[in-house]
Amino acid sequence: MTMQTSAPLISIEDARLHYKVGGALSxxxxxxxxxxxxxxxTFTIRRGESVGLLGxxxxxxxxxxxxxxxxxxxxxxxxxxDGEKIADLRGQALKRYRSRAQFxxxxxxxxxxxxxxxxxxxxxxxxxxxxPSAEREARIVSVLELVRLPEPRQYLDRYPxxxxxxxxxxxxxxxxxxxxxxxxxxxxxxSMLDVSVRAGVLNVFRDVRDRLGLTAIYISHDLxxxxxxxxxxxxxxxxxVMEDGPTEDIVHEPLHPYTKALVAxxxxxxxxxxxxxLPIGRGAPDPRNPPSGCVFRDRCPHAFDRCSREVPHLxxxxxxxxxxxxxxxxx
Amino acid sequence: MLDAAVERKPSLIGRMFRSLxxxxxxxxxxxxxxIYAVFVLTAIFADQIAPYDPTxxxxxxxxxxxxxLRPGEDGYILGTTSLGxxxxxxxxxxxxxxxxxxxxxxxxxxxxxSIVGLVSxxxxxWVDVILMRLADIAFGIPFLPFVIVLAAFLExxxxxxxxAMALVLWRDTARVIRxxxxxxxxxxxxxxxxxxxxxxxxxxxxxIAPNILPLSFLYGSIAIGWAILTEASxxxxxxxxxxxxxxxxxxxxxxxxxxxxxxxxxxFVPPGICIILVVSAGFFITRGYENILFxxxxx
Amino acid sequence: MxxxxxxVRDLKVSYKVGSGRxxxxxxxxxxxxxxSIVGLVGxxxxxxxxxxxxxTRVIADNAAITGGQMMxxxxxxxxxxxxxxxxxxxxxxxxxxxxxxxSLDPVYTVEYQxxxxxxxxxxxxxxxARRRCEELFELVGIDRGRLSxxxxxxxxxxxxxxxxxxxxxxxxxxxxADEPVTALDVIVQRQILDQLRExxxxxxxxxxxxxxxxxxxAYICDRTVVMYAGKVVESGTMQATLTEPSHPYTMGLRxxxxxxxxxxxxxxxxxxxxPPNLAFPPPGCRFAPRCPFVLDTCRTVQPPLEGxxxxxxxxxxxxxxxxxxxxxAARIETWMGRAVA
Numbered sequence: 001m002t003m004q005t006s007a008p009l010i011s012i013e014d015a016r017l018h019y020k021v022g023g024a025l026s027x028x029x030x031x032x033x034x035x036x037x038x039x040x041x042t043f044t045i046r047r048g049e050s051v052g053l054l055g056x057x058x059x060x061x062x063x064x065x066x067x068x069x070x071x072x073x074x075x076x077x078x079x080x081x082d083g084e085k086i087a088d089l090r091g092q093a094l095k096r097y098r099s100r101a102q103f104x105x106x107x108x109x110x111x112x113x114x115x116x117x118x119x120x121x122x123x124x125x126x127x128x129x130x131x132p133s134a135e136r137e138a139r140i141v142s143v144l145e146l147v148r149l150p151e152p153r154q155y156l157d158r159y160p161x162x163x164x165x166x167x168x169x170x171x172x173x174x175x176x177x178x179x180x181x182x183x184x185x186x187x188x189x190x191s192m193l194d195v196s197v198r199a200g201v202l203n204v205f206r207d208v209r210d211r212l213g214l215t216a217i218y219i220s221h222d223l224x225x226x227x228x229x230x231x232x233x234x235x236x237x238x239x240x241v242m243e244d245g246p247t248e249d250i251v252h253e254p255l256h257p258y259t260k261a262l263v264a265x266x267x268x269x270x271x272x273x274x275x276x277x278l279p280i281g282r283g284a285p286d287p288r289n290p291p292s293g294c295v296f297r298d299r300c301p302h303a304f305d306r307c308s309r310e311v312p313h314l315x316x317x318x319x320x321x322x323x324x325x326x327x328x329x330x331x
Numbered sequence: 332m333l334d335a336a337v338e339r340k341p342s343l344i345g346r347m348f349r350s351l352x353x354x355x356x357x358x359x360x361x362x363x364x365x366i367y368a369v370f371v372l373t374a375i376f377a378d379q380i381a382p383y384d385p386t387x388x389x390x391x392x393x394x395x396x397x398x399x400l401r402p403g404e405d406g407y408i409l410g411t412t413s414l415g416x417x418x419x420x421x422x423x424x425x426x427x428x429x430x431x432x433x434x435x436x437x438x439x440x441x442x443x444x445s446i447v448g449l450v451s452x453x454x455x456x457w458v459d460v461i462l463m464r465l466a467d468i469a470f471g472i473p474f475l476p477f478v479i480v481l482a483a484f485l486e487x488x489x490x491x492x493x494x495a496m497a498l499v500l501w502r503d504t505a506r507v508i509r510x511x512x513x514x515x516x517x518x519x520x521x522x523x524x525x526x527x528x529x530x531x532x533x534x535x536x537x538x539i540a541p542n543i544l545p546l547s548f549l550y551g552s553i554a555i556g557w558a559i560l561t562e563a564s565x566x567x568x569x570x571x572x573x574x575x576x577x578x579x580x581x582x583x584x585x586x587x588x589x590x591x592x593x594x595x596x597x598x599f600v601p602p603g604i605c606i607i608l609v610v611s612a613g614f615f616i617t618r619g620y621e622n623i624l625f626x627x628x629x630x
Numbered sequence: 631m632x633x634x635x636x637x638v639r640d641l642k643v644s645y646k647v648g649s650g651r652x653x654x655x656x657x658x659x660x661x662x663x664x665x666s667i668v669g670l671v672g673x674x675x676x677x678x679x680x681x682x683x684x685x686t687r688v689i690a691d692n693a694a695i696t697g698g699q700m701m702x703x704x705x706x707x708x709x710x711x712x713x714x715x716x717x718x719x720x721x722x723x724x725x726x727x728x729x730x731x732x733s734l735d736p737v738y739t740v741e742y743q744x745x746x747x748x749x750x751x752x753x754x755x756x757x758x759a760r761r762r763c764e765e766l767f768e769l770v771g772i773d774r775g776r777l778s779x780x781x782x783x784x785x786x787x788x789x790x791x792x793x794x795x796x797x798x799x800x801x802x803x804x805x806x807a808d809e810p811v812t813a814l815d816v817i818v819q820r821q822i823l824d825q826l827r828e829x830x831x832x833x834x835x836x837x838x839x840x841x842x843x844x845x846x847x848a849y850i851c852d853r854t855v856v857m858y859a860g861k862v863v864e865s866g867t868m869q870a871t872l873t874e875p876s877h878p879y880t881m882g883l884r885x886x887x888x889x890x891x892x893x894x895x896x897x898x899x900x901x902x903x904x905p906p907n908l909a910f911p912p913p914g915c916r917f918a919p920r921c922p923f924v925l926d927t928c929r930t931v932q933p934p935l936e937g938x939x940x941x942x943x944x945x946x947x948x949x950x951x952x953x954x955x956x957x958x959a960a961r962i963e964t965w966m967g968r969a970v971a
């Protein structure tokens with residue numbers, strides 16, 4: 001791969017997002033329960049790379065995305081964008097960051113203020129970036145063309161409820177792209193859409209990313225979707241990275257037991273496809289009360305005694321990194 | 332549903348008016364608004380409507396005090412008081428102080444409550460903690476005794492009620508608006524505005540405040556009734572402003588002059604009705620707003 | 631062939647909206663054989679949920695069944711008096727509404743909520759109800775010790791299991807599940823579907839599974855009914871409808887899905903455009919405005935639902951050329967250059 005040489009655009013080092021939960025009463029009792037939404041996540045993203053963040057709800061993938069966009073402040077670790085720590089960004093520097101890093105929201109029906117027309121919605125970022133009002137309309141029209149909303153002028157003075165889900169999600173994408181960012185985080189952008197229009201939105205995402213050379217993170221629980229848009233995949237479970245590597249390798253030969261389960265669970269539209277039993281225990285991750293050692297061990301079919309004693313760290317295994325004692329040959 | 336396809340961008344005033352969302356399809360609310368309209372007009376044109384100065388002591392043509400006249404006697408529409416003042420003129424002028432108090436109190440309550448609620452709910456953290464503890468303190472203050480104490484410290488004045496309401500009653504508005512802001516804050520479009528680089532102030536003014544405006548109005552319209560009722564109680568208890576004529580003062584005057592024993596119903600029934608009308612008008616409008624804001628409560 | 635458990639013929643459901651009328655379901659016909667899972671597929675607004683609700687006759691205030699038949703055990707559910715219909719609900723036909731897992735009452739334990747159904751509707755005694763609760767929990771794979779827990783103590787997947795237990799409480803013959811796995815992650819989704827399949831086979835019941843997700847149908851259903859804009863456009867065995875989809879809409883749905891097994895470089899093909907406004911449906915085939923294979927007749931004449939093979943029916947004027955169309959439909963150029971939904 002040629003990207004190996006380019007410097008990372010984003011580097012995340014031991015990022016943490018811990019919440020205290022349970023309110024004032026349990027705080028008085030001394031040790032309030034802590035939810036570790038993101039717990040020691042480390043990875044870098046090269047310029048132009050597309051990375052999928054894969055995992056079940058509660059695994060911290062969305063929190064990770066919100067940290068990257070400064071919608072949430074990390075409680076530990078450091079996130080650097082183009083060499084600068086984003087936690088330290090203030091004033092003009094923050095403004096500049098806001099125009100370079102963008103978010104595509106999951107629910108298009110919620111991500112646009114219902115009181116605003118499409119024109120008003122798309123004007124907001126331009127206004128904040130100081131684009132003179134005379135230029136705004138042209139910018140809006142051209143970005144709507146970019147996301148393939150045909151004859152965009154007819155939508156400018158419409159309200160969100162007059163657009164379909166697919167059209168709205170294109171507007172959400174247009175808002176993210178209008179300031180020509182370098183980096184975009186997309187949080188399950190098609191999960192609220194009908195299957196028949198999902199493909200259109202995904203295709204726009206892919207094409208625009210290629211055309212603008214965007215660095216992108218795509219958050220999803222469905223590996224088939226991640227595979228469609230990302231060359232690299234990071235699998236998360238209970239706030240930690242389980243596996244990180246090229247998507248194709250992960251699809252064809254998942255290493256971590258959790259990744260294996262995710263791969264096996266991907267829904268397939270082909271009735272002739274045989275299905276193996278899911279290699280994962282029942283139950284769901286409980287973020288308030290994760291197991292000791294490896295957080296996945298209570299659902300893992302291969303768990304052995306070391307897993308409860310020792311937290312597995314990410315180690316290089318061939319083309320990728322895996323956090324599992326099964327792949328640690330050092331002991 | 333509005334067919335906004337043909338709708339052009341409305342003017343700023345039009346937009347503000349629309350975001351108030353006056354409850355015009357609720358018959359009770361319309362009745363309430365009509366009652367308000369009548370009282371507001373009466374208050375504005377009080378000098379033209381009232382035949383006499385409400386504090387003027389009147390005499391009969393034969394130079395006797397025109398006291399305790401019955402309605403209609405000597406052309407006094409609602410009769411006169413024991414001191415020879417025209418009751419109808421007092422009613423008309425009473426609307427002035429009632430509305431003055433009601434509207435300023437409502438404005439203060441809605442304004443303070445909204446600002447506190449917005450700031451508290453939007454910024455959270457220690458600002459929220461401090462403001463909400465202040466609200467808890469305000470919740471602990473018994474309202475009527477507080478007004479009386481205030482009247483004792485300050486000169487007796489109709490403004491005491493307004494000050495007391497501003498100091499105490501913002502708490503309800505602030506609490507409700509805060510919780511509304513908390514849910515609005517977690518909406519996707521608020522996050523989107525932040526990612527788009529909008530400042531906190533801009534987000535509050537553009538994306539959050541318009542959504543809580545109807546709530547401010549709801550609590551404002553509740554406060555109008557409260558203020559008028561409180562002023563009446565205070566005046567009736569004798570802590571009111573003796574210089575200004577209000578409906579509460581009229582009740583107190585009638586009570587002190589033993590109007591009931593004299594069967595002078597024309598004296599205390601009209602101000603009573605006026606208080607009831609204005610307070611229930613506020614209630615009707617409140618109800619209309621509730622139907623808009625919490626449609627599931629209805630029916 | 632034995633008589634199906636449920637046979638729907640020409641069902642019509644209309645909503646009153648303002649002064650107008652919208653035919654949300656306009657002549658739907660399909661069968662549900664005994665001991666089978668039938669997938670009712672289509673995008674939002676196609677009428678699939680309305681059909682599901684009409685089967686229990688619990689529909690919106692402004693909706694009405696305006697025609698057709700729903701034969702169930704020799705009785706027509708459309709004309710059945712409300713009293714008898716009410717006796718059927720839950721006992722013979724159980725309904726799991728969309729997001730049922732979020733509609734459990736948070737202030738009562740799940741046992742209390744199960745009991746409510748077992749004793750009030752099922753007329754069971756206290757001891758029998760207790761036993762049945764434990765049985766049901768075992769059936770859906772939750773530890774019986776958790777019966778006394780409150781809904782918020784369960785994860786989303788667990789709550790969906792509770793919702794299934796609730797539906798199975800009175801041994802229904804038919805369970806209608808509206809999007810039972812839509813809000814769930816892939817792993818939990820798979821586990822719930824496995825559970826549903828297992829239960830269906832063990833109890834010999836029939837299930838109507840309403841979904842927009844064709845992969846769910848491929849995974850678990852025996853039969854498919856594809857709806858579009860209030861009409862059934864294709865129905866038949868799941869194998870036939872998904873391996874040889876014969877309506878362009880079904881072909882489109884099939885191609886719009888990312889496939890983990892397929893080539894990595896493949897391009898997904900969206901069905902562009904949006905479903906028609908049902909207040910003013912197009913005069914001919916309702917899919918015509920979005921169909922890449924549209925003919926002039928399609929725009930004026932409504933195609934009837936006709937058998938093209940044993941147990942495979944399609945409503946398309948070009949059903950005869952289905953094999954050729956399938957080939958064309960697999961290419962993205964076929965679907966390009968239309969209005970965007």
